[in-house]
Amino acid sequence: MKRDPVGFLKEDMTSLRKDNLEWIIRYLEGGSKPHCIVNGKEVLMLNTNNYLGLATHPKVVQASIDATKKYGAGAGAVPVIAGSFDLTREFQEKFAKYKEVEASLLCQTGFAVNSGLIPMLVGKLDIVVSDELNHGSIIDGVRLSGAKRVIYKHRDISDLEKQLKEAEKGGARRICIITDGVFSMDGDMAPLDKIVNVAEDFGAMIFVDDCHGEGVLGDGKGIVAHFNLQGKVHVEGGSMSKGFGVFGGTVAGSKDLIEFCKNKSRTYLLSTAHPPGVVAANIASIEVAENEPQHVKAVWEHTNYFKKEVQNMGYDTGRSETPIIPLIIGDPGKAQELARILFEEENIYGTPIVFPMVARELSRIRVQMNALLTKDDLNTALSSIEKVGKKLDII
Numbered sequence: 448m449k450r451d452p453v454g455f456l457k458e459d460m461t462s463l464r465k466d467n468l469e470w471i472i473r474y475l476e477g478g479s480k481p482h483c484i485v486n487g488k489e490v491l492m493l494n495t496n497n498y499l500g501l502a503t504h505p506k507v508v509q510a511s512i513d514a515t516k517k518y519g520a521g522a523g524a525v526p527v528i529a530g531s532f533d534l535t536r537e538f539q540e541k542f543a544k545y546k547e548v549e550a551s552l553l554c555q556t557g558f559a560v561n562s563g564l565i566p567m568l569v570g571k572l573d574i575v576v577s578d579e580l581n582h583g584s585i586i587d588g589v590r591l592s593g594a595k596r597v598i599y600k601h602r603d604i605s606d607l608e609k610q611l612k613e614a615e616k617g618g619a620r621r622i623c624i625i626t627d628g629v630f631s632m633d634g635d636m637a638p639l640d641k642i643v644n645v646a647e648d649f650g651a652m653i654f655v656d657d658c659h660g661e662g663v664l665g666d667g668k669g670i671v672a673h674f675n676l677q678g679k680v681h682v683e684g685g686s687m688s689k690g691f692g693v694f695g696g697t698v699a700g701s702k703d704l705i706e707f708c709k710n711k712s713r714t715y716l717l718s719t720a721h722p723p724g725v726v727a728a729n730i731a732s733i734e735v736a737e738n739e740p741q742h743v744k745a746v747w748e749h750t751n752y753f754k755k756e757v758q759n760m761g762y763d764t765g766r767s768e769t770p771i772i773p774l775i776i777g778d779p780g781k782a783q784e785l786a787r788i789l790f791e792e793e794n795i796y797g798t799p800i801v802f803p804m805v806a807r808e809l810s811r812i813r814v815q816m817n818a819l820l821t822k823d824d825l826n827t828a829l830s831s832i833e834k835v836g837k838k839l840d841i842i
């Protein structure tokens with residue numbers, strides 16, 4: 448029989464649909480705000496990483512407009528050729544100061560930081576010791592590096608120590624411990640203080656992905672500030688696309704690290720720089736985070752209230768310690784059904800999270816708090832979540 452070169456496309460999609468694992472994309476018809484229009488109807492948004500609500504903050508939006516008028520819509524080149532602007536330098540200096548590090552670099556995305564920088568920090572002669580629940584972009588970065596990957600049990604320091612001892616015996620050139628700061632599906636935090644203690648004994652490099660900590664933990668400065676570990680973590684990867692509401696990846700650390708990254712990270716070297724409007728909006732969002740502490744305060748107030756209420760209803764919120772609050776259901780079909788009814792009948796937008804984001808048997812709806820939500824919004828969401836949860840026998 449003649450081979451169908453693309454027959455697998457349909458077959459794979461049929462199998463995903465059969466297993467309730469298809470992603471259905473809904474389209475926003477306006478800004479990403481708590482009350483937004485999605486597929487033609489107004490819904491309450493409970494699932495963006497825009498924790499501080501800065502994606503639509505007037506100062507951030509204005510900065511983007513002004514810079515676009517002055518500099519144009521696109522960068523035109525990769526950062527090392529002609530894609531870096533005076534705005535980029537300004538952002539990097541400001542961000543380094545905010546993070547209390549020597550230097551920082553604006554990269555294309557958080558994903559690009561992990562997939563471009565990790566393979567340069569470690570290679571075939573090295574060992575990466577990685578938390579079992581690290582983000583997929585870390586996993587890809589480590590795969591690309593060719594380094595030996597050793598997994599330690601999630602947030603388990605004694606297992607980490609055991610794996611480090613093994614790694615040392617193996618005579619690796621470099622050992623790198625790598626972890627998410629805040630785990631994006633569960634909302635729990637890496638025990639970074641303990642990791643730093645253990646790493647020192649082994650001369651291990653520490654790479655923390657602070658994508659969901661920035662803007663939220665440590666008064667917005669991230670997980671390193673949260674644990675008062677300034678100067679003790681070698682590489683901080685991050686994202687301007689989440690708590691800061693705009694777009695871009697970041698690297699923060701020593702001047703040596705940033706020079707190395709500029710010259711070696713393949714994603715930084717080979718992919719076009721951000722439009723100037725994005726860079727200016729990133730600058731403005733850092734300024735807002737510094738000057739308007741009420742946003743961080745609000746997101747935490749909402750987090751504490753909402754989490755307590757859903758737990759009282761009987762929902763399993765797992766290990767959540769941050770504004771990421773999973774409602775763990777288990778069965779992917781039921782998680783999809785909860786999300787569907789919430790969206791279609793209750794106008795509440797919470798996305799089901801299923802495999803490969805999480806294990807199949809830990810399917811869930813992931814709720815994320817946002818500084819712009821009001822107490823009324825939270826109560827509306829809570830009463831719908833309770834009603835539908837009871838209807839589906841989840842609680």
Ligand SMILES: Cc1ncc(COP(=O)(O)O)c(C=O)c1O
Pocket residue numbers: 556557558559582584627629631656658659685686687688695696
């Ligand atoms: C832990 C973690 N790292 C990296 C990324 C990628 O960041 P970005 O969206 O900036 O590419 C994400 C995005 O979801 C994430 O959750």
